[in-house]
Amino acid sequence: MTQQMSPEPLTANTTSPAPAAHPVPERPRDGQSAAWRAFLRRPSTLLFLPLLILFVLVAAFGPLLVGDPVATAFPKLLPPSGEHLLGTDMLGRDYLARVVHGGRISLAVGFSVAVLCMTFGLVVGGLAGYYGGWIDTVMVKVAEFFQVLPGLVLALVAAALLGSNIAIIVAILAITMWPGVGRIVRAEAMRISKLGYVESQRAAGFHGVRILWSDVIPNAMPPVLVATTMTVGRAILIESGLAYIGIGDPGNPSWGSLLNAAQSYMRDGWWLALIPGTCIFLVVLAVNMLGDALNDAFNPTIGRVK
Numbered sequence: 001m002t003q004q005m006s007p008e009p010l011t012a013n014t015t016s017p018a019p020a021a022h023p024v025p026e027r028p029r030d031g032q033s034a035a036w037r038a039f040l041r042r043p044s045t046l047l048f049l050p051l052l053i054l055f056v057l058v059a060a061f062g063p064l065l066v067g068d069p070v071a072t073a074f075p076k077l078l079p080p081s082g083e084h085l086l087g088t089d090m091l092g093r094d095y096l097a098r099v100v101h102g103g104r105i106s107l108a109v110g111f112s113v114a115v116l117c118m119t120f121g122l123v124v125g126g127l128a129g130y131y132g133g134w135i136d137t138v139m140v141k142v143a144e145f146f147q148v149l150p151g152l153v154l155a156l157v158a159a160a161l162l163g164s165n166i167a168i169i170v171a172i173l174a175i176t177m178w179p180g181v182g183r184i185v186r187a188e189a190m191r192i193s194k195l196g197y198v199e200s201q202r203a204a205g206f207h208g209v210r211i212l213w214s215d216v217i218p219n220a221m222p223p224v225l226v227a228t229t230m231t232v233g234r235a236i237l238i239e240s241g242l243a244y245i246g247i248g249d250p251g252n253p254s255w256g257s258l259l260n261a262a263q264s265y266m267r268d269g270w271w272l273a274l275i276p277g278t279c280i281f282l283v284v285l286a287v288n289m290l291g292d293a294l295n296d297a298f299n300p301t302i303g304r305v306k
Contacts, residue, residue, distance in 0.1 A: 032222060032298075039297035048286040048293075055283050059107045062100035069097040069253075077269045087271050089261070098258060099275055105254035106236055107283070109170055113235035116174035118228045121181030122217060128182075129189025130212050139186070143179040151176035151238065159247045166249045169242060173235050181227045188220035222298040229291035233284040240280050255280050 039045055071093060078088040086095040128139035154172045162168055192198060193216060201211045242248060243256030250257070255276040262272035 032219075035222065035297045035300075038300075039293055042293045042297065044289045044293045048289045051282065052286040052290065055103065055279070055286075056107060058100060059104040063097075063104060066097040066100050067094050069093060069101045077265065080271055086275055087269070089272055090265055090269065095271065095275065098253065099255070099279065102253050102255045102258050102276060103279060105166060105249075105252050106239060106256070106280070109166060109173070109239045109254070110232040110236040110283075110287075112170045113173045113177060114228045114231040116170070117178040117181045117231050118224060120174070120178035121183075121185045121224065121227075124178075125182035125185025125187075126189050126212055126217055126220070129186040130193050130208065130216055132190070136186075139182075143182050146175055147179035149176050152242070155242055155247055164247055164249050166252055169239060169247070169249075173238060177231055177234065181224060181231065184223050184227050185220055188223055189216050192216045192219050222294070226291050226294045226298070229287050229294060233287040233291075236280065236284055236287075 072091050074084065074088045074092045074094060076088060076090055076092045078084055080087045084094055084096065086099055089095050089098065124139045124143060128136040151172055154176065155169060158168050158172055189212075198211060198215055201215060202208075239248075239254060240256030240259070243254050244260045246260060248254060248257045248260075253261075258276040259273055259280075262269065262276075265272050
């Protein structure tokens, strides 16, 4: 007698596998980290970054270590020696103290103008590039208006009407120099706003200002920093040129003012012009070389033969 086996119940798999979610494109942080490492390893960075840091530290803390830059307690036109490392000037003032205080003014002008230009450029260029439309049109017209303003003529007029003041010079230089940075920010914001991770943020319902602040601006910073470093050198050169022709704060002489005062003593006091001129040359050279190194690190394909 055959024993009849009861068939086992068939259990159907009622749960279907969930569809694989599409990965959200990631922000390009790894590429930027590699570019920063490449920048820090470049020979020009290893040479000029410590040099620039040295000038900044001397300008920041040097006035606490040197003497009074306006005290006329020494013989006139002493050459550099062990007692006076940079000699004395035509009025018997210690020239090391004057160069250190002058460097504080020159570097403060350069970095203040660069920070203001970067701030204006990020706000105006970021809004124009991200939103586009009428906002872009208005922002571009505003940038074009400030771009055509002659900075040197404005500085001359301001000095005649308001007097020579470092704050006025910084404001004029920033007003006339920020459109260059703003155009770069605008172009980068337009490019980044079309990328996948920004589109994902929009689809998730994030506000435009939040996306602009957290995603667009940080990823647009590398070319902006390159342009900002160039702005530092340009601002120092322009301020030195203005001070050389007499448009400067006489109470706070910069390296350009020291060059102006040394014109009549080129034969008897050669160090009076050589030392501040060398400082201007080294600082501008260091800033420009660091800007070139940043550009090469973040844009490695530029200049290659295809």
